[in-house]
Amino acid sequence: xxxxxxxxxxxxxxxxxxxxxxxxxxxxxxxxxxxxxxxxxxxxxxxxxxxxxxxxxxxxxxxxxxxxxxxxxxxxxxxxxxxxxxxxxxxxxxxxxxxxxxxxxxxxxxxxxx
Amino acid sequence: xxxxxxxxxxxxxxxxxxxxxxxxxxxxxxxxxxxxxxxxxxxxxxxxxxxxxxxxxxxxxxxxxxxxxxxxxxxxxxxxxxxxxxxxxxxxxxxxxxxxxxxxxxxxxxxx
Numbered sequence: 001x002x003x004x005x006x007x008x009x010x011x012x013x014x015x016x017x018x019x020x021x022x023x024x025x026x027x028x029x030x031x032x033x034x035x036x037x038x039x040x041x042x043x044x045x046x047x048x049x050x051x052x053x054x055x056x057x058x059x060x061x062x063x064x065x066x067x068x069x070x071x072x073x074x075x076x077x078x079x080x081x082x083x084x085x086x087x088x089x090x091x092x093x094x095x096x097x098x099x100x101x102x103x104x105x106x107x108x109x110x111x112x113x114x
Numbered sequence: 115x116x117x118x119x120x121x122x123x124x125x126x127x128x129x130x131x132x133x134x135x136x137x138x139x140x141x142x143x144x145x146x147x148x149x150x151x152x153x154x155x156x157x158x159x160x161x162x163x164x165x166x167x168x169x170x171x172x173x174x175x176x177x178x179x180x181x182x183x184x185x186x187x188x189x190x191x192x193x194x195x196x197x198x199x200x201x202x203x204x205x206x207x208x209x210x211x212x213x214x215x216x217x218x219x220x221x222x223x224x225x226x
Contacts, residue, residue, distance in 0.1 A: 004157070033213065042118075042201055042216030043158065056213065091157050100146045100165065100205070103214060105157030 002026075004106035006092050012112045013082045021077045021109045025094030032075050033103060034067055035091040043091055049075060050097065082113045116141045116206050118217035126223045127192055135187040135220045137202030147185050148214060149178050150201040158201055192224045 005024040013019050025032050030051050035043035036059075045059040051072035060067070064083075069075040079086055089110050093103035117140040127133055139147065146165050150158035162171045164180040171178050175196065177188040187200055199221045203214035 040218070042203075042218045043214075045213055045215070048213055093157075100163055102148060102160040102163060103158075104160065105150075107155065107157045 004092055004094055004104055006090075006106035006109050008109060009107065010110050010112075012114060015083060015113055016081055018078065018080045019082055019111065021079075021090050021092075021111070023075045023077070023092030023106060025073065025075070025092070026104055028096070029094035029104075030072070030097035031095040031101075032069060033093045033095075034075070034077050035093065035105075036061075037089045037091055037108070039088075046077070046090075079111075082111075084113050087111055087113045116204055116215040118202055118204055118215055120200075120202055120217035120220050122220060123218070124221045124223070126225065127189075129193055129224055129226050130191050132188070132190045132192070134189070135200055135222070137185040137187070137217055138183060139185070139202075139204050141204045141206045141215075143207030145205040145207050147180055148203045148205065149185070149187055150203065152199045152201055152219070161200075189222070192222075194224045194226050197222055197224045 007022045032049040034046040037043045047067045048056040049069045052069050064080045066078045089108040091108045093105045095101045095103050119138045121136045146163050148163050149161040152158045162178040167182045169180050175190050179186045199219040201219045203216040
């Protein structure tokens with residue numbers, strides 16, 4: 001596709017449920033990022049992949065958060081045992097991976113934990 | 115720790131009333147400074163990258179400038195369709211990939 005695609009657009013989960021959020025990056029983009037954006041805040045870094053390798057996961061807030069990109073294309077962000085504080089928009093971005101190449105963002109998944 | 119502070123938090127302008135948004139940053143070696151526009155319910159949309167002090171870039175009614183401590187986004191004769199949240203982000207030397215540290219944004223409203 002022409003841009004980064006994320007699904008679902010909206011997800012409501014009951015506290016304690018597991019969720020899986022999907023990201024389809026721009027074709028050929030080697031770098032993939034996950035960000036978390038709380039209401040009224042800027043995006044905060046969660047994790048980074050170069051192809052299938054997860055090179056930085058320092059932003060993941062707890063061990064309930066897990067991301068994978070097994071074939072170097074589609075990525076999934078999984079949150080286990082969701083808590084209310086996990087409610088946010090989860091943004092995926094991809095880039096060509098060259099120096100200073102800009103990040104291109106998807107429209108995000110809005111997660112609401114009740 | 116890299117830090118980005120944007121001001122004002124919110125700005126209301128009349129159509130045609132020019133103004134500037136500020137982005138102050140602290141970073142351990144700047145690789146690039148990025149400006150994004152974000153509309154409600156959408157992801158951030160890339161506008162500009164600036165690499166060194168003194169650099170300027172323009173796109174339609176927007177002009178971005180960079181000094182060693184801050185960046186400005188100048189909006190000339192804005193139109194209602196320029197209403198959005200404008201995000202500033204920095205990329206530091208030595209960070210993984212193109213990892214960005216964002217500010218909290220300036221919410222711009224342009225009234226007709």
